[in-house]
Amino acid sequence: MKKRSGLGLILVGIALGVGCGGQPGGEGPEGAAPGTAGEDRKVTFYLVPKKKGLPYFSSCAEGARAAAAALGNVELIYDGPTDGSPEKQAAMIETFALKGADVIAVSPNDPDVVGPAMRKAREKGVHVITWDADGVADSREFFVNQATAQAIAYGMVDTMVRDLGGAEVSADVAIVTAYLTAANQNIWIEHMKERLASSASQLNLVAVKPSDEDQKLAFSVTQDLMKAYPAIKGFFGISSVSFPGAAEAVRQAGKTGEILVTGLATPNSMRSYVEDGTVKSVVLWNTAELGYLTVLVGEALATGTLSAGATEFDAGKLGKKKVEGDQVILGDIMVFTKETIGDFDF
Amino acid sequence: MDRFSKSSRWIALMGRNRAYGIFGLITLTVMVATAVSPSFLAPANVNDLLVQAAPIVIMACGVMVVILTAEIDISVGSMMGILAATLGVLTSPRHLDWPVPLAALAIMGLGAGMGAVNGVLVAFGKVPSIIVTLGMLTAFKGGTEFILEGGWITDLPEGLRFLGTGSILSIPISVGVALVVVGFTGWLLSRTSFGRRVYAVGSNQTAALYAGIPVRWVKLLTFTWSGFLVGVAVLVSAPQLSVIDSGFGTGYELLVVTCVVVGGVAISGGVGTVAGVVMATLLMTMISTVLIFLKLGENATYWSRSIQGCFILGAVLLDHWLRSQKRGWGRGES
Amino acid sequence: MGEGGIVRSFRYWHEIVLLVLIGVVFAFAQMFEPRFLQLDVQRELSTHIWEIAILCLPMTLIIITAGIDLSVGGMMALCAVTLGMLFQRGLSPWVAATMGIGVATLCGVLNGLVVTRIRVHPLIVTLATMAAFRGAAEGLSLARPVSSFPEAFGWLGQGVWWGLPVPAWCFMGLLLLTASAVGLSRWGSYCYAVGMNPEACRFAAVPVNRVLLGLYAFSGFASGLAAVLFVARRNTAKADIGMGIELLVITAVVTGGVSIFGGRGNLLGMVLGVLLIHETREFVSWRWSRDELNFVVMGLLLILSVLLHRWLTPANRNTS
Structure with missing residues (x-):
């Protein structure tokens, strides 16, 4: 009996030890409460992203690390929900605040929930700033x-209008979004609809479809939309997963050049x-500089x-x-185009 | 032995019954969709549908064999993700740059190995399969993130892309592979002693044990088979896209289990055929396409998840009704 | 044989294993992160678990009857959306919340009716209704959020009463009710009996259908309550709440030693399972701030807890 429970304890130790091994040398701060300034x-x-594991946020984190190294007095921890759940993001903010953070920079995945x-973190004396959203x-x-959400949305519509040939061109377009409930995407969609309805474009939005953050679903949804609405001339892939999925569907259908895809990635x-x-155009901003600036502002x-x-x-x-x-x-x-995309690697 | 084959024939008949019901539902759906927009039955669309269904059919063939032994495997979604990430890291020129055939073998081997770990824990560690595979589902999800480290694989070599996008004799590779897997699984289950053992273990484990069937080894093999097929599914589906992201395969475990149980495989083991599972998978993959072709307007998009749920329920209830018609009163337990 | 007999007949080995594991987590915390164990920290971190704990109550009983309810997340969504939409149309949030819980309970009744009358396996029924309920919530609300509930309503989720968060009192009240129903009335033994052998139960005049219908309705009610607490805590009612929560709940319940094949398990084990899951999850994110590590540890922990249990009780239980 004793032997068995001993074995069990060793196993638990190994499980936790593996955890320790995953993180080289205690990166976490040693529980310093706020106000104990020495x-x-x-x-x-x-630095809390909307979702961990997206190259977009990883490249922001690169910039943030560079800023932390340049400043020297910043202990930077980059962590966010792996599954992009707003509830988990909120829970993490609560944990970080309790743990004694000085600054929490959040890219809220759902501003209402977070x-x-x-x-609450601000009430505890933590400096809370937002970045990205x-x-x-x-x-x-x-x-x-x-x-701003408006600038992003307008930027996407305007590049689409330009790439299709100007404000007087009329054509059908569709949006492939993340989840139907995704807060950020929904705000963008609102603004995009606003811009599409304005005199800046003659484009006609025929469908908004969710891809549930699944590239394969974005791919097949785009395939279906192309067949169900043969007049579609453009797709907006407004999440970093739905954009490549939609572009791949257009390419495999042999519609390269006939149907344009644009979005954020x-x-x-x-x-x-792009090649x-x-x-024709990918809308984004300099992510490394965004991370860099965020850390400077927080510090x-x-x-x-x-x-x-x-x-x-x-x-x-x-x-x-x-x-x-x-x-x-x-x-x-x-806006990255064929000419400029070669200069960037992230 | 004679009695045994008789009962398995009876089982096969019941399963086929479910396949008929679903086939009816598919026909109905296709008719409605084609009536609204005739291009639904265009060869290009049928082709896309089959390509979309192929990886799910391949995995369903593995999971159904596991469910037939009265166990379950819900680790396939995350296993897909971690294998796809590994495949990307192995083949991408920026990372390890392995030759494609070698990487393909490694992925199939790794899949089988992960399945075998599940199998060992279930068969020899005596941990219920739902716990083992639920645990693995969670663990693999984290593991994928450790492999990709926040970056995606964006430079898949052409040779690998061919596995996902190419076709031989105008049959897409994924569909061809799915056909082979379906054929082989069907043969395995209905024509070999291994197949009979699978049904026997699922129908009555104790009886199977007394009959001298190596129950543990049968279970180990079914899990290994399931893992191997996840590897195969990844090989034909991940290269379909140019980017391997960290969310690959998320949620597929539920989709696959849905296809298997809607296809008439009893969750309590021992009952079900490949034909039913294939039909159910086709139906499930068709629904979302059909909803787009029906052009129900923007608000309908928000209801589509609900409609999919009702379809599943409808398929099961229809089947129940068909069976009760046949047998007067019936326990439609499925 | 003497010692072996005692070892085999002792029924609470799994609970002991869980206690040891919880102790290990606390010991690690004491060694490396003493602040983690402070009362105010624990109290605030505990707000992350109460809704899951509430959902675990009916899930434990349902799994004891060899059933399962995957639709809890969907019912939560439907309740939240009902609450949000009624509030938006000017109803008091309290009335709206009651209506929301009512809707969720009706959903549970629907599950129960399909399971008992048409006798389809609960896994399939709730797999289908999981999508159907969430889809209905998305359809009704057009995926729009409702926010800015009054502060008094927010107290339900964020407030502290007698030293504990309000949701904790809700959970403990419900736990007390459930435990007394299981322990003091015939319902408890009915649950176990149904899980062990439903056919025999029917012959023994156990009201199998009423037991199951009641349990699925209870699951609906609990989902509704959890949704209301969630909405009050995060001040937002939206169709995506509780997405994927069913797997968390099932993980906690099976970690607590409830057998997925029915007939075995108890509320004490479930509570310990929830505690272990919660403390491990919070400690790992507290210590390492790497979310992906959490997934790996949680997955291994689930398998490990059962594996340890198996080793401690050799030849006591077989696989099914």
Whole structure:
């Protein structure tokens, strides 16, 4: 009996040990509560993406790590929900706040769900900022804004209009989104509809279909849409999974050049489609700079060099950045085309 | 032995009964869809449908054999993900750059190996299969993330892409492979002693044990087979797309189990045929395409998940009704 | 044989295993992250688990009857959407919440009716209704969220009463009710009997159909309650709540030693299972801040807890 339970304990030890092995040398901060500021205390900085495991966020994290290394006094931890669940994101924010974070930078996957947790963290004295996507009012101090939801949506519609030949061209288009309930995508869709209905375009939106963050489903949904609506001339793939899925469907149907696909994704995953013309433009921004700026803003808040009411922020190697109200502006969205995509590798 | 084959014939008949019911449902659905938009039956669409169904059919063939022994395998979704990630890392020129045939063998071997681990834990560790495979489902999901480390594989070599997009004699490779797997599984279950043993273990494990059937080894083999087929499914489906992402295969475990049980395989083991499973898979993959072809308008998109659920329920209830018509009163337990 | 006999006849080996594992987690926490064990931290982290714990109550009983309910997430969604839409049309959130729970209970009754009257395996029924209910929630709400509930309603999910979060009191009240129903009335033994041999039960005049119908309705009710607490806690009612929660709930229940084949398991084991899952999950994310590690540890833990149980009780139980 004894032998068996001993064996069991060893096994548990191994299981937990494997866990330890997965993480080289205790990266986590050693439970320093906020307010225990010492001489050279590091700023504990949690960078929370909407979903971990997306190259988009990984490339942002690269930039953030570079900023942490440049500053020297920032202990950066990058973690978010692997499955992109807003509830889990909220739970993680609560954990980080309890653990003694100084700054939590969140890209809220669903501002409504994550909002209360962010407010609670602020009550605990944690500096909460948003990056990549904004949260609800008074849940954060600053928003590091690379592009508003409106700018992203308009940018996608405008590139589609331009690539199809101008504002007077009329054609059918469809959107392949992530989940029907995906908060960010739904805001973009609202703005896209607004732009499509305006005089800037003659495009006619025939369908919005979910791909449930499954590239294969995005692929088959696009195949079906092409056949069910033969007049479709353009697809918007508005998540980093649905974009390559939709582009692949168009390419395999032999419609490269006839049907255009555009959307949001990192250059690497779309490179081959841009090169063969299935995709003319990929809308994005400089992700590494976004991560870099986020860390700088958070650190400045924690050390008191940035506070509400500032109009300009010195972002080191990025130069001076404009502060509008409670938003630090990174710059415009970028459009990658055949000519420029070769210069980027992320 | 004679009695045994008789009962298996009876079992086969019951399973076929379910296949007939689903076939009726498929016919009805196709008729409605074609009436609304005639291009539904165009060769290109039929081709796409078959390609879409192929990997699910392949995995369903593995999972059904497991369910026939009264066990279950729900680790296939995450196993798909971790194998696809491994396949990407092995073949991508930026990573390990292995030759495609070698990587393909490795993936099939790895799949079989993972299945065997499930099998050993179930058959020799005496842990219920739902627990083993639920645990593996969760563990593999995390493992995929460790393999990809936040990046996706975006540079699959042409040779690998051919497995997913190419066709031989105008039959897409994935469909060809699915046909072979279906044929082989059908032969295995109905014509070999292994197949009879699978049904025997599922119908009455104790009786099978007394009859001298090596129950544990049969179970180990079924799990290995299931894992192997996940490997095969990954080989023909992951290269269909140019990017291998970390969410590959998420949720497929439920889809596959749905196809298997709607196809008439009893969750309590011992009953079911390949034909029913193939029919059910075709029906399940067809539904979402049909919903798009019906052009029900934007709000209908929001109801599509509900309609899919009702379809599953409908298929099961229809089958129940057909059976009760045949037998007066029937326990439609399936 | 003497010692072996005692070892074999002792019924709570699995609970002991769970306690040891929980102890191991706490010991690790004490060694590396003492702050993790502080009361205020534990209290706040506990808010992540109560809804799952509530769902575990009916799930335990249903699994004891050799059934399963995969549709809990769908019923949660339908309840949340009902609550949200009624609130938006001007109803008081309390009335709306009651209606939401009512709708979820009706969904549970529907599951129960298909399972008992048409006698389709609950796995298939609830696999289908899981999609049907969530789809209905998406369809009714057009996937739009409802937010900004009054603060008084938020108290239900975020408030603290007598030192514990309000959802904790809801869980404990429900646990007490369930435990007394199982322990003091015939319903408990009916559940086990149905799980062991439904045919024999019918001959023994056990009201099998009423037991099952009641349990699935209870599952609907609990899903509704969990959804209301969730909506109050996160201040948002939307059709995606509880997505994938069924696997978490089942994981917790089977970790608690409830046999998926029916007839075995108890509420004490379930509570320990929930506790183990919760503490492990929170500790791993507290210590390492790597979400993917959580998945690996949770998966292995599930298998390990049962494997340990098997080793401790040799030849006591066979695979099915």
